[in-house]
Amino acid sequence: MESMTVNRVRETDRTFPLKKVVYNNTIRVENLDVFIDDQQILKDINLSIPEKSITCIIGPSGCGKTTFLKTLNRMHDETPEVRVKGKVYVDDLNIYDKNVNVIDTRKKMGLLAQRPCPLPMSIFDNVAYGPRIHGIKRRKAINQTVIQYLQYVGLWDEVRGRVRSSASRLSIGQQQRLCLARGLAIEPEYILGDEATSALDPLSTKKIEELFVKLKEKYTIILVTHTLRQARRIADYIVFMYMGKVIESGPTEEFFNSPKKQLTREYLSGSFS
Amino acid sequence: MKYLEEKIFKIVMIGAAAIILGVLIYILGTIFYKGFPSLTWEMITSIPGGGFYLGSEGGVLNAITGSVFIITGALIISLLISVPLVMYINFYLPHKSILSGIIRFSLDILFGVPSIVYGAFGFALMVYMGIRASLLGGIITVGMLIMPIMMRSLDEIARLQPRDLPDALLSLGSTKYEMTKVLLRQLMPGLMTAILLAVGRGIGDAATVLFTAGYTDNIPTSLNQPAATLPLSIFFQLGSPVEEVQNRAYASAIILTVIILILSFSARYFSSKFQKNKS
Numbered sequence A: 001m002e003s004m005t006v007n008r009v010r011e012t013d014r015t016f017p018l019k020k021v022v023y024n025n026t027i028r029v030e031n032l033d034v035f036i037d038d039q040q041i042l043k044d045i046n047l048s049i050p051e052k053s054i055t056c057i058i059g060p061s062g063c064g065k066t067t068f069l070k071t072l073n074r075m076h077d078e079t080p081e082v083r084v085k086g087k088v089y090v091d092d093l094n095i096y097d098k099n100v101n102v103i104d105t106r107k108k109m110g111l112l113a114q115r116p117c118p119l120p121m122s123i124f125d126n127v128a129y130g131p132r133i134h135g136i137k138r139r140k141a142i143n144q145t146v147i148q149y150l151q152y153v154g155l156w157d158e159v160r161g162r163v164r165s166s167a168s169r170l171s172i173g174q175q176q177r178l179c180l181a182r183g184l185a186i187e188p189e190y191i192l193g194d195e196a197t198s199a200l201d202p203l204s205t206k207k208i209e210e211l212f213v214k215l216k217e218k219y220t221i222i223l224v225t226h227t228l229r230q231a232r233r234i235a236d237y238i239v240f241m242y243m244g245k246v247i248e249s250g251p252t253e254e255f256f257n258s259p260k261k262q263l264t265r266e267y268l269s270g271s272f273s
Numbered sequence B: 001m002k003y004l005e006e007k008i009f010k011i012v013m014i015g016a017a018a019i020i021l022g023v024l025i026y027i028l029g030t031i032f033y034k035g036f037p038s039l040t041w042e043m044i045t046s047i048p049g050g051g052f053y054l055g056s057e058g059g060v061l062n063a064i065t066g067s068v069f070i071i072t073g074a075l076i077i078s079l080l081i082s083v084p085l086v087m088y089i090n091f092y093l094p095h096k097s098i099l100s101g102i103i104r105f106s107l108d109i110l111f112g113v114p115s116i117v118y119g120a121f122g123f124a125l126m127v128y129m130g131i132r133a134s135l136l137g138g139i140i141t142v143g144m145l146i147m148p149i150m151m152r153s154l155d156e157i158a159r160l161q162p163r164d165l166p167d168a169l170l171s172l173g174s175t176k177y178e179m180t181k182v183l184l185r186q187l188m189p190g191l192m193t194a195i196l197l198a199v200g201r202g203i204g205d206a207a208t209v210l211f212t213a214g215y216t217d218n219i220p221t222s223l224n225q226p227a228a229t230l231p232l233s234i235f236f237q238l239g240s241p242v243e244e245v246q247n248r249a250y251a252s253a254i255i256l257t258v259i260i261l262i263l264s265f266s267a268r269y270f271s272s273k274f275q276k277n278k279s
Helices: A002-011 A065-072 A102-108 A123-133 A139-152 A156-162 A172-185 A202-215 A228-234 A252-257 A262-269 B002-038 B041-045 B061-092 B098-112 B115-129 B135-160 B164-171 B176-186 B188-203 B207-212 B230-238 B243-276
Strands: A027-036 A039-049 A054-058 A082-090 A109-112 A190-194 A220-224 A237-242 A245-251
Touching (some): A054 A228, A109 A172, A123 A172, A139 A156, A139 A172, A172 A202, A237 A252, B061 B230, B115 B135
């Protein structure tokens, strides 16, 4: 599957590869409990996330949004004090199954962190890093991939003459788009955003949001956000979490206009945050 | 009262700075004043002739080469051990693991061991292994001396790395090894500092090489031959009753200082060059 896409990149000159629809790209979470030491952070989460759409996870600070997101690309593996119980099906495969390769899982999930963290190398190498470690050797293919994704995130025209200079010289908004390009270059099937715009200025935020809307044609996107307005602007579905539990979830319109739970109504009206 | 405090503290701080600068200038001044007249081209290009320690012809090339050989070998050994270890305790082991605690504690102990103890231990080890005082013995012992210094300073910097970068690398699907390679680039300036500290300490130490590397007037041509070192050369020359030879000791001290300065500046240069493409 991986080589298939690579071939396609080579054939089609500088066009964005159409995502292959092989599986039903969905995430299904069943009875998920997450503990840090003895404290239970996530409590019995059951959720399914629709494909090719933006799902926003909202909720007050400390409700477990980020913990939930990290569960999806198994970043908890790196911290031994975190225990994950339950099942997370990605493309009908439980990623917590013993014989599932964690690298494959992470490759499938492009993560966009809260603060952009460019790798200590040039702009070009930042985007090329993913394809390189995942086995693409041909220089031409890498060049094409890099240019294509930089174009896709609208960074190419801004950095055209200086792709070989250090990535940390970019503005923070540019860095975040670079990180998005870097994540897309490993050809994930899902995009996870952990408050990906909270460190950015309004203009950069707008650009990233527009990109997310554009990206949902090809990817399933899950965003953690703490700005309700952002969720309202770009989300197709909303998941509201509180104290480690999913309180309510549903399509955006329905969620904001006619929330079913009392707690949701209070949160939306700003009684607590 | 408030302002008095401020003033007193200011005086203390400036005084401390003045003392440090004064000591440095005094040391450098002394060795240059006494050693510079004796610092001839012959000093650095020839080995001691017969009766060198009584005032006749010769130089300390034997000690310069010996010191450089020993520190190079020791540096290679300690890099080969300390870099993987620091990577292991910082990037492979989980954050608050017991094993990394034990390793750090042992490093702290090793760091505090006096160099003469390393010398004695190295000597005992060599007797056990049947090696006589030689370049190899010196390399191993100095390697043991500088390893904890290097590891500790590298570890300090590695520990201060923010978690963002490792997380970013892992979420791109890097293996730990691929992640470590990138992080090591990030740590390059720190590694340079660590090397510098270690080399500065190792090249100037006399106690470790006293029993293990021995002393000779010749340039060692194999690992089994004894090797002279600058600190010991300075020691022997200072011990001479002839004043001219004593002054040569100061000239040798200048050579040692200059070697360390060259290393220091080149390390700075390379690490800043490396950083250009980084931050």
